Amino acid sequence: MERIRKALEQANRDRAQGHADLGSGGGIAANLSSAIRYTQTKVIDVPERVLTENRIIAAVPFHESKDAYRMLRTRVLQTMQENQWTSLAITGPNPGCGKSLTAINLAISLAMEVTHTVLLVDLDMRKPSIHEYLGYQPEVGLSDYLLHDVPLSQALINPGIERLVVLPGREPVRNSSEMLNSPKMVALVNELKHRYPDRLTIFDLPPILDADDALVFVPYIDSMLMVAEAGVTSRDDLQKALSVLKSAPMIGTVLNKAPSRRSRYGYGYGYGYGYGYGWYYGKKRRAERAKARAAARTKA
Template sequence: MSKLKKALEKAKSEYPSIQLHTPEKREVTPIPVPGEPSVPRREVNVNYSNTKVRPVSHDQLRQNKIFALFSQEKVNDQIKTLRSQVLNKLKKLGANDFMITSANPGEGKTFTSINLGVSIAQELDKTVLIVDTDLKNPAKDHYDFAKDFFSVDVETGLADVLQGKVDLNDALINPGIDKLTILPGGTYLHNSSELLGSPQMERLVKDIRSRYKDRIVIFDAPAVLACSDPFQLTKFVKNVLFVVEEDKTTGDDLRKALKLLTDIEMIGMVLNKSRTN
């Protein structure tokens, strides 16, 4: 048994876990398949009446791997199982927010945050806000939350809200998906760690957590072994969903990362890009 398998088996015995597969590469269907959910281009929640709407085409969202919108994608079933597990756990905890992190960059945190968020927004009684808390100048191979997943170019976001440069309501975006709002990261920062751990962040988290009671808030965080930012976030967001990438995250990385995450509630582990059944 590989080191990762051992570490993972141990973690899995302690926390609920789910596998997410990588769909096989195939041509993107250019025309929406009959029976597919259409992507509504309107806001449904009157509370978001001031929210900017930036609709993205159906095909683009599929290319950007927002598979939760497409029922014929096999991974959609796994995302739905993950959704049930996470919602059950949150209900037990009486919580409506959690963060997603992993040991290293590129293991699928943003993919999971967005697909899970979109899937939760499809539940009848839930609205979702996904917050990009990756505020540092990104590595070259980093996929940007707003630009690469939602194809929206934005200049302002969480970083600007925390610095008092824009109001939260002006930074929120509805990407044309029913009941889903996103808060992009905004201007890159050198002092992201300080801002994420600041009283401004604490107030913002309290505000967005309490404003709408049926809203689930997902914080897409950076990697635990890459910088101290996720730890700043755990001061205010205690529930953590942890992503492990099959064949990439090592057992040592997993152990190190879990050891560093103290004073948190681990709500589950995701084995991402899994090829085993």
């Protein structure tokens, strides 16, 4: 009785401090699953100035471009739930098109839905950047777990957003594609995917056309989201990237950095779904739809 009372008191204290167990049940093997709890996770305070400067707008209260991420979240979530997928990898054809920023903003938007928890994993091992966006230099990263058996719990951080835990990289590593394909990595991904049905795992991957890292990882994830940069990513590159990934369940293509009249920042976060380049480049199809709508209006 005394033990139960103490446990309840501890739980109340944790709740009061904004801590929560990311897991959904007991009986956890004494390995990485037990590590993914806020109670053991380092909480870092990311100032709003850093969030704004680094365009992590999903976490900035009342940001004018937030809605685009909410819409993206809803579409992604619907597709994942329909298919019972719990993991999503984000990639793009080329460097710099906005994969990491999309991964971070989407992960935050997803975590703001109270029905599940989110784990954001930096799998761009050649150029980990999620910690930089959060303005934080980790002492331990994913590669320390994979290469040096450092407990995963030491790498996890909570960036002050409820229900979100980040597994960052620390520094670039060599042999990144071998590491992504290593038995330890595969075991980690399987564990992350299957342990808790209410947890979504978002992986930030490197560009598809630059190295085979993203490709070797495809068999281990449920779904993928492609990020293309408006005005920069060529149709050829996008088609190449989609065809390289043709075996992967593709949720859609985000058209990032699209000019937006609504945004003071001059950028928007357009998105298209299905094989997005149809939407992205489909001027003819858009014109046909507009014509059909006009015809329908005339009929009415």
